[in-house]
Amino acid sequence: MQRRTFVGAGSAALAALAAGPAFAQKITGDVRFLCGFAPGGTADLLSRILAEAVGPEVGQKVIVDTKTGASGFIANETIANAPPDGRTIGLAAMAALCVAPVMPGQKLPINVDTDLTPIANVAGVYNMLVVGKHMQYRTVPEIIDFAKKNPGKLTYASAGNGTSQHLAGELFKKMAGVNILHVPYRGGAPAIQDMIAGNCDMMFGNMPEFLGQIGGGGLIPVAFGSPRPSPLFPNLPLISKFLPGFEVVNWFGVFGSKGLPADLTDLWNKALRAAVAKPEVQKRFVDSGMDTVIGSPAEFKTTIMADRKKWAEVIKEAGMRAD
Incomplete structure (x- = not known):
């Protein structure tokens, strides 16, 4: 299924990207990588792995900037309001893009569809x-x-x-x-x-x-509940074996600011794809309970809308409301 492509460490496509893309556009100056979650957690670890791996791909230092609070939306709002020069990007979770916008009673500080620019879906947590x-x-x-x-x-x-x-x-x-x-x-x-x-x-x-x-x-x-088992537990069954169609992926994606130009969006997408293709990054993903989820910005948008529709139906049927 194109919208949800889990990629193993031996992927030829990723390996080709790992050779290092050539970019017509360039990032000039240090980059802030926003993370809205507490140090020591999965999102924090992922942010640091990505910042370290993607820096050489754009030829700049990428610095993790942690801004916790409001379920990640303080960081998301910071990304949204940054100048669209490609020097401020950050991590956002599936819940912020697909659950919060359709949760009754939930008030958001930004419009996630117009105030953030999707760059790449990078990791799914098992x-x-x-x-x-x-x-x-x-x-x-x-x-x-x-x-x-x-x-x-x-x-x-x-x-x-x-x-x-x-x-x-x-x-x-x-x-x-x-x-x-x-x-x-x-x-x-x-x-x-x-x-x-x-x-x-x-x-x-x-x-x-x-x-x-x-x-x-x-x-x-x-x-x-994920589409495939982790290499850490290769013999553990999938819930979908017993409930066909059951799939839960708590993914993390990278976003840019509002109005980020297409050439800078593509630059970051290619850089991130090259970064996660590195064998050492793949190993750190596996050891941390994550899998690579990668695609184009357009495919990422498709994933967001499909997952939002799926969870909106679950929320409605269960009668959920924000606390």
């Missing part, structure tokens, strides 16, 4: 379903079977209403035809801790959030 070690149901068929026979008995945790974990849980309920109780927490860490304590049964989320507890035995991996 989505994983895990259960607490107290759970005796450890496969997707077992969970669905128990949930159908015992409506409302199972619980699933999330980092809060309207988060990617919440959306994945509601999509699962919709496609499986089951009633599982949603338990929202104020952040992913307390949700995971309550699962380990046996107070909540299951959770969908980004694989990197679970790796430490899986290794320690506190959480049990069940299946991947």
Whole structure:
């Protein structure tokens, strides 16, 4: 499927780009790379990997500028309002582009369709379903079977209403035809801790959030919600094996400011494609629980609109509202 192309480290197309593109247009001066998420998380790590790898491609120093708050929108607003000279770009998450605009009650400081310029979708984080070690149901068929026979008995945790974990849980309920109780927490860490304590049964989320507890035995991996399994868990099944069409990808993309010219947009797109093609970058992606998602700016726009439509339907059916 063209709009969602997961690319392995051996891709010939990426390898060709890694040789280093020649750009007619140039970036002059240091570049700010905005990240709206806290240090130490997946987005922060991805921002630093990209900044380090893409700098040589444009011949400039790329500096990560962290501006947390408002679910990433403080950084997004900074990108939007920067001069359209290509020297301010940044990372934005799927939730900001595809969930927030269609979430009832959500007020946004910018229009994400007109105030940001999509450059490239760069990484997808593997989505994983895990259960607490107290759970005796450890496969997707077992969970669905128990949930159908015992409506409302199972619980699933999330980092809060309207988060990617919440959306994945509601999509699962919709496609499986089951009633599982949603338990929202104020952040992913307390949700995971309550699962380990046996107070909540299951959770969908980004694989990197679970790796430490899986290794320690506190959480049990069940299946991947992403289109393919991570190389770290090659034998873990896909949820789509049991629920055809189930797919959750919490992707991150790079954006430029409002009115960024097409030649600068293309320059950054080619530079990012060359950056993520590097074997050392591919390895860091895999080790961090991420996969390469890459394409043209036009393909990125198609992904945004398709995912927005998908999640708008889930939000409406579940009756979600912003807190």
